Structures are given as C-alpha cells and as structure tokens.
Amino acid sequence: MIEVIGLTKSYGGRTRVDDVTFSVGDGRIVGFIGPNGAGKTTTMRTALGLEKPDSGRALFDGRPYGELPNPRQSVGAVLDAGALIPDLRAIELVRYCASVQGVDKARAERVLDMVGLSDARRRKVRELSLGMRQRLALAAAILGNPGNYVLDEPLNGLDPSGIQWLRHLLIQLRDEGAALLLSSHIITELELVADDVVLINNGVLKLRSSLADLARGAGARVHVVSEDVSSFIALAEGNGATIVEANGRAVVVADLTAGELFSLAAAHGLVLDELRTESVSLDDVYRRIVDTKIEGEAR
Numbered sequence: 001m002i003e004v005i006g007l008t009k010s011y012g013g014r015t016r017v018d019d020v021t022f023s024v025g026d027g028r029i030v031g032f033i034g035p036n037g038a039g040k041t042t043t044m045r046t047a048l049g050l051e052k053p054d055s056g057r058a059l060f061d062g063r064p065y066g067e068l069p070n071p072r073q074s075v076g077a078v079l080d081a082g083a084l085i086p087d088l089r090a091i092e093l094v095r096y097c098a099s100v101q102g103v104d105k106a107r108a109e110r111v112l113d114m115v116g117l118s119d120a121r122r123r124k125v126r127e128l129s130l131g132m133r134q135r136l137a138l139a140a141a142i143l144g145n146p147g148n149y150v151l152d153e154p155l156n157g158l159d160p161s162g163i164q165w166l167r168h169l170l171i172q173l174r175d176e177g178a179a180l181l182l183s184s185h186i187i188t189e190l191e192l193v194a195d196d197v198v199l200i201n202n203g204v205l206k207l208r209s210s211l212a213d214l215a216r217g218a219g220a221r222v223h224v225v226s227e228d229v230s231s232f233i234a235l236a237e238g239n240g241a242t243i244v245e246a247n248g249r250a251v252v253v254a255d256l257t258a259g260e261l262f263s264l265a266a267a268h269g270l271v272l273d274e275l276r277t278e279s280v281s282l283d284d285v286y287r288r289i290v291d292t293k294i295e296g297e298a299r
C-alpha cells in the first residue's frame with residue numbers, strides 16, 4: 001500500500017506540489033494524471049525520498065522509503081529510463097541490480113525474458129531504443145518482486161504491441177496484490193488498466209476517485225425519454241435539474257442523478273420510457289477539470 005499524506009514540495013519559493021494526499025491500495029492501479037508541469041514527477045520523486053518534502057510524507061506499507069529494510073524489494077520504481085548506465089549490456093545491468101538487491105541471478109534472466117528483451121540481452125543500454133530502455137527499467141523494477149510500484153510514464157516510447165504487453169504485465173502485478181501508481185498522458189490507455197484516478201493540476205489535487213464512481217458519479221448526465229416530456233422537464237427543473245438538450249420525447253438532464261429523477265417521476269405519477277446515465281470517460285473528466293495551458297507559466 002502506498003500512502004501520500006499532505007505532501008508539499010517547492011522549488012525556489014514556488015510550491016509545485018501542494019498538500020497532496022491520496023493512497024494506492026493493495027491490488028489497485030492508480031492512474032496519476034495532470035498536464036505538463038502539474039507536479040506528478042515531483043510527487044513521485046519526493047515520495048521515493050529523491051527530493052526532500054517541505055512537509056508531509058509518503059509511506060510504503062506503513063514506512064517511509066528511507067526506512068524500509070530492503071527498499072527495492074518493497075518498491076519498484078521507473079522514473080527516468082534515460083538514466084540507466086549507458087555502457088552496461090542489458091543483462092549486465094539487470095544482474096548488477098540483482099546483486100545490489102540481493103536477488104538471485106537466475107531471476108535476472110527471467111525478468112529480462114518477462115519484459116521481452118531476451119534477444120537484446122547482449123546489447124548495450126546506449127544502443128537500445130527508448131521503448132527497449134523502458135522495458136529494461138521495468139525489468140529492474142520487477143526484479144525484487146515488490147508489493148508497490150511507482151511508474152512515471154512507463155508507456156513512453158512503447159509501440160502498440162509494447163503498450164498491450166505492458167497492460168497485461170500491470171494487470172498481472174495488480175492481480176498478484178501489488179499497489180501500482182502509474183502516471184501517463186495516454187488517458188485512454190490508463191482508463192483500460194486503472195482502478196482509481198488521481199488528478200493534479202498546478203500541484204493541487206483536483207480529483208481522487210475510482211473509475212467506476214467516476215463513470216456513474218457526479219457530473220454524469222442522464223438520458224430520459226417520456227411521453228409527457230413537458231411535465232417531466234417542468235418537474236426536473238423545479239427540483240434543481242438542468243436540461244442540457246431536449247429533442248422530441250428525449251431529454252438530457254444534468255445536476256440530478258437517475259435515481260433522483262426516477263423518484264421524482266414516480267412521486268408525480270409520470271411514466272418514463274427510458275432512464276439511463278451517460279457514461280463519462282476519463283478523457284471527458286480530464287478536459288472538464290484541466291485548463292490545457294502549460295502549468296506554472298502564470299506563477
């Protein structure tokens with residue numbers, strides 16, 4: 001389990017992560033989203049003890065990263081695939097990580113195979129493509145079979161089959177009980193794997209929700225079809241709903257849930273032929289919340 005508690009980090013007097021709190025439960029994947037400069041990497045680096053927070057803390061299974069007895073066997077991290085040692089061969093790098101982590105060498109071979117790099121095992125890191133380096137960084141992260149993962153943009157550089165492969169790997173780790181925090185700008189891909197979403201903008205937490213709640217939750221619009229549409233509209237508006245669209249017998253309603261509309265209609269003897277909550281995509285929610293200008297410019 002990963003807990004980020006009131007984490008605040010500033011650079012040069014500017015607050016870049018501002019009192020951010022969320023958690024990643026065991027067996028959950030949390031998609032961590034926000035525009036460029038929102039503070040995702042800073043949150044992750046600070047959680048991992050690579051930056052000192054101004055206040056707040058992050059805990060992995062109840063302990064700060066620096067106090068874990070064997071941190072790499074508790075937390076697998078992919079932060080910057082460009083930072084791998086360039087002159088080592090792929091297999092050397094994974095073996096080196098294995099020796100640092102006290103993991104047996106056979107596991108090093110196995111993880112290289114798991115990330116699809118067996119054929120590139122003798123190639124030097126600097127000769128690998130970005131996608132191959134991402135796979136190698138993941139190999140190092142999964143080596144110690146940790147229960148927690150912090151993955152910053154792991155989809156970067158992966159080709160479509162690489163993305164599909166990673167999706168399966170993440171789901172497998174999740175199903176084995178790991179807690180995974182995963183940042184990405186590919187919202188549609190995150191939506192396929194994440195259980196929960198955390199959205200930050202300008203360092204401030206804007207949304208923390210399960211995807212299931214988001215799809216049927218606040219802000220979702222309701223489609224209604226009724227023979228007596230004018231009575232329905234009057235009733236709905238009189239009770240705080242907004243009519244977004246009306247077309248013949250069909251209306252799209254905001255600000256009241258399907259359950260509330262059903263109860264109102266039933267109480268007034270109105271028959272509804274259709275009552276359906278529009279599913280909201282993560283991309284819709286992102287666009288509603290985020291102003292897409294580059295963060296920090298106005299500060």
Ligand SMILES: Nc1ncnc2c1ncn2[C@@H]1O[C@H](COP(=O)(O)OP(=O)(O)OP(=O)(O)O)[C@@H](O)[C@H]1O
Nearest residue numbers: 011016034035036037038039040041042043295296
């Ligand atoms: N070491 C640093 N010194 C000064 N400012 C920094 C430092 N690291 C990050 N920042 C600033 O903090 C803000 C948040 O950056 P961060 O990299 O955390 O954003 P991000 O959400 O990961 O963005 P992206 O999606 O572009 O990777 C930015 O304005 C960035 O310029």
